[in-house]
Amino acid sequence: GNKSATVVKKVSWLRAAVELAIDEGKMTFNAFRNIVPKGGDELRRKPLSDADMEVCKRELHRLSASDQVLFRFLATTGVRLSEAFQIDGEHIERGVKYVIIGSKTEASQRRLPLPEPLLPYLPKKITGSLFAAGPSIELAARTASKRLNDFLDECGLTDPSLVVHSLRHRMKDKLRAVGCPLDVQYELLGHEKRTVASGYGVGSPVPLLKEWLDRAGGF
DSSP, X not given: OOOHHHHHHHHHHHHHHHHHHHHTTSOSOOTTTTOSOOOSOOOOOOOOOHHHHHHHHHHGGGSOHHHHHHHHXXXXXXXXXXXXTTOOXXXXXXXXXXXXXXXXXXXXXXXXXXXXXXXXXXXXSOOSOSSOOTTOHHHHHHHHHHHHHHHHHHTTOOOTTOOTTHHHHHHHHHHHHTTOOHHHXXXXXXXXXXXXXXXSSSOSOHHHHHHHHHHHOOO
């Protein structure tokens, strides 16, 4: 009765255990690799609309102070929830503050400028973890996901396709709407294929990336 994504998640624990055994020379192959067929039953996430965001703004007080900042951070940057817990300090390029996030793939690791509307809610200088991850970023992200999804339900946004990840979809649409170049979208969201040419250098100037994030808005 589980959906394909749930089955994949459950099997992944078995797969990870076998991979560890392979690394230790106790096994030679992983019988759990690629055994789950694609079911085509995944729920397509929708972006939160402007009207949805207005409701969230009105009800933001329901969240703890830390989760209010987290929600604003996700809304104004479009990052993955787990990436917010990776932040461990800030950097500056040409007077613009940015953080380094992303470890899912080479393309996801990137410099993320801090949007102007977000700055009043952040520490004057980020010198450590912006959001406490505790012993595990994965666990912190899962528990935060539950809290924020419960918050959306409390706001009356009970459509199953509207979840905290919908903030990421929303930012993608907003970047499209303001005419943000596709390669800059890739750099900001870190979820697309990189060409060989795009792999050279360190990427677009941080002030340019910030300009597009500020144009898109999000909260």
